[in-house]
Amino acid sequence: MTIVFAVGLVSWQWVLPFLGVERYLLPPLTDVLEALWDARSELLRGARITFSEAIGGFVIGCSVAFACALGLARWRPLGNALMPYMVAANAVPIVAFAPITNAWFGTLSPWSKVVIAAILCFFPVLVNTLRGLTSVRPEALELMRSYAAPQRVVFRRVRIPNSLPFVLSALKIASVLAMIGAVVGDYFGGSTEALGVMIVSSVSLAQYETAWAAILVASVLGIAFYGAVALVERLVLGWHPSIRAGVE
Amino acid sequence: MSGPEVVVQARGVSKVFAKGGVTALQDIDLDVARGEFVSLIGPSGCGKSTLLRVIGDLVEPTAGEILVNGKPAHRARLDRDYGIVFQAAVLYDWRTVAKNIALPLELLGWSRARRAERVAEMLELVELEGFERHYPWQLSGGMQQRVSIARALSFSPALLLMDEPFGALDEMTRERLNDELLRIWAETGSTVIFVTHSISEAVYLSTRVVVMSARPGRITTVIPIDLAQPRTFATREDPRFFELVTEVREALHAGGADV
Numbered sequence: 168m169t170i171v172f173a174v175g176l177v178s179w180q181w182v183l184p185f186l187g188v189e190r191y192l193l194p195p196l197t198d199v200l201e202a203l204w205d206a207r208s209e210l211l212r213g214a215r216i217t218f219s220e221a222i223g224g225f226v227i228g229c230s231v232a233f234a235c236a237l238g239l240a241r242w243r244p245l246g247n248a249l250m251p252y253m254v255a256a257n258a259v260p261i262v263a264f265a266p267i268t269n270a271w272f273g274t275l276s277p278w279s280k281v282v283i284a285a286i287l288c289f290f291p292v293l294v295n296t297l298r299g300l301t302s303v304r305p306e307a308l309e310l311m312r313s314y315a316a317p318q319r320v321v322f323r324r325v326r327i328p329n330s331l332p333f334v335l336s337a338l339k340i341a342s343v344l345a346m347i348g349a350v351v352g353d354y355f356g357g358s359t360e361a362l363g364v365m366i367v368s369s370v371s372l373a374q375y376e377t378a379w380a381a382i383l384v385a386s387v388l389g390i391a392f393y394g395a396v397a398l399v400e401r402l403v404l405g406w407h408p409s410i411r412a413g414v415e
Numbered sequence: 416m417s418g419p420e421v422v423v424q425a426r427g428v429s430k431v432f433a434k435g436g437v438t439a440l441q442d443i444d445l446d447v448a449r450g451e452f453v454s455l456i457g458p459s460g461c462g463k464s465t466l467l468r469v470i471g472d473l474v475e476p477t478a479g480e481i482l483v484n485g486k487p488a489h490r491a492r493l494d495r496d497y498g499i500v501f502q503a504a505v506l507y508d509w510r511t512v513a514k515n516i517a518l519p520l521e522l523l524g525w526s527r528a529r530r531a532e533r534v535a536e537m538l539e540l541v542e543l544e545g546f547e548r549h550y551p552w553q554l555s556g557g558m559q560q561r562v563s564i565a566r567a568l569s570f571s572p573a574l575l576l577m578d579e580p581f582g583a584l585d586e587m588t589r590e591r592l593n594d595e596l597l598r599i600w601a602e603t604g605s606t607v608i609f610v611t612h613s614i615s616e617a618v619y620l621s622t623r624v625v626v627m628s629a630r631p632g633r634i635t636t637v638i639p640i641d642l643a644q645p646r647t648f649a650t651r652e653d654p655r656f657f658e659l660v661t662e663v664r665e666a667l668h669a670g671g672a673d674v
Contacts, residue, residue, distance in 0.1 A: 304503070304505065306501045306503060306505040307505050307507070309468070309473050309499070309501070310499065310501070310505055312473055312492075313471055313473065313492065313495075313497070313498075313499045314495060314518075314519050314522050315492055315493045315494075315495060316522055320522065324507075324518070324522075325507065328507065328509045331509070406508055406509045406510075406550050406552075407508070407509075
């Protein structure tokens, strides 16, 4: 893995320029790192803005989705009636709405980006959570019925724990989507300090090194966010087959 | 424990499933006395599992009446008058052995100390001391089923309903668990209704074997098992054991079963 990484960096730095790849296509690694250092304070500020948009969208989108999934699992006819629309909505290219949310919340408002990130997170979390809440073996429910357990208890003791592996895989997907949503939201305008706005403006000024540096920062943030959610998954699902293989 | 001498009383119980209009049970009459070990045996589709679920108020009968401990089955379920064990152990993967056993006690609002005490007793009863912190996946199928029996008995219900609990286990494990179940039955004095498709298991365990036939599911014969208690390894080699096995087999054949 380390070797692959090293080969990648070496090719980026020396092989691509040698092959005649132009600076505007992909500047050499050292130039990008230099830009990263020169623009470090702007990049850091941009990262903070865009990452908070992503986190905000993630938290809002995922919580609303989880709450909706609980409701739809509790009232199945409602869930069954709405599910086809949810699946259809999931297939909609939601980033296409980014200019619209700018119109709704104002181009400069972080909320237009938060909402895009939230909507992106919403559907995978909803669909997966609902599947987790409802894919309980019938005997497990009969057992709860034999204990005369009310629905609230069935949810707390059986359905929600059963859904956790599904929820956490959805959260991993959502962490990536939130970052995409925030950056793409920035592309359609926002505070000039935001990371996505920086990428667009650097490219238009032919400052490709700075644009790549910003992309690098966005990528690192996305990976870190995903890693953090994956870590939470490990902590929460110590009992689960996918995790226990590692701890054995 | 005092109470009515008849633990389960079924009168004219029928069940027609709305889906497909299948008559799962037709006109079932059955009395089970306190302390009895009654097996329900029959071909697949004879409604033996459905009858067990009707007794447990997990399935609503289409006609007839079920009394458990002298109360309607619904009331008895709300009073947690029975424990149930399924063919699959149905342990919750995210709970340790101890926490699985303690689940019904948590729902009953027992204090942590009282729960811990009872879990320890139950682990001793099913001979799983030392496994309390294990997760279900760390146990063999037989051990998982013992945990599920411990869970069913944890709150000392008067009635234990068992739906082919050893059906998925190998023969050796099954025989060992049969003996263990008989010991637990003797120690706890509970009443057991046991669904099985194994003739020898039914004869070995039971005080009475109820033979059912399919389409529609009904009781064809009830055979009292007069083998001496306690049942031991020698019981399986007793000529009387073989006579009773033959008797049950013939009753099943008379009912049209391919056993």
